[in-house]
Amino acid sequence: MTRFFYRFLIWMHPRAFRERFGDEMLCAFDEASGASAAPFLIDGLVSVARQWMLRSGLWRFSIGAAATALVIVGYAHSEANWQRKQLNAQELLEARNAHPLDKAEFNREAAQAVAMLARYRAADKKKSDSSRGTSAARGPANQSSNQN
């Protein structure tokens, strides 16, 4: 039974390898018939995988698949982080809305800012008015000096 299974494993190898070494592998299996068959079967399975990987260029596919998996995992991780941040922002907004004191404070500070802006504008207007009055007073004197 184990010999049949080992022959099947040899048959599973790529044709070129099987035709070159298949008989020898079976010969080695037959000659080691007194030993445990398990290491032979495991070695045969590993050999099938290795030969197909190497010969069919599947190792390139494997590297590509591993790289793609890494990119997908990286993207999923960043997406999860972004969603977590969104949730945090939502929680902060809800927390702020839940406390009317914060709104009152905001309104108070906004009123103070508006009042401060009004004071600045008034001071600015006063300054520009005074500078216009000075230039108007100086105007006729300049004209007379030009006539002379």
Added chain:
Amino acid sequence: MKDPVASLLPLSPAALHILTAVAGEERHGYGIMQEVFRQSEGRYKLGPGTLYDNIEKLIARGLIREVARRAADDDPRRRYYQLTSFGRRVLAAEVARLGSVLRQAKMSLATSEPGKIS
């Protein structure tokens, strides 16, 4: 141009064992497996899949070659392999490299004290 011998070093453990096994005399696959088992004092058991994968590579690199069967009453499925002169040079270079590593390791162990970080 790179040295063809140096470009093959270091050898994998399986390749080193196989080259050592066929260095003394030509052997067939199962004979190589038994010799590797004996050399390693039973620590390294080479399966046919690993053995023939390595044999294929070693033949392609010109380190071993297949030779004609010795006896007429031998199992016709058996094929014998022997070391080439290039394979002998590669094996000698690998043994020298391993000897150097061993010397370094022995010196490091002799000069270092346990638990001391330099």
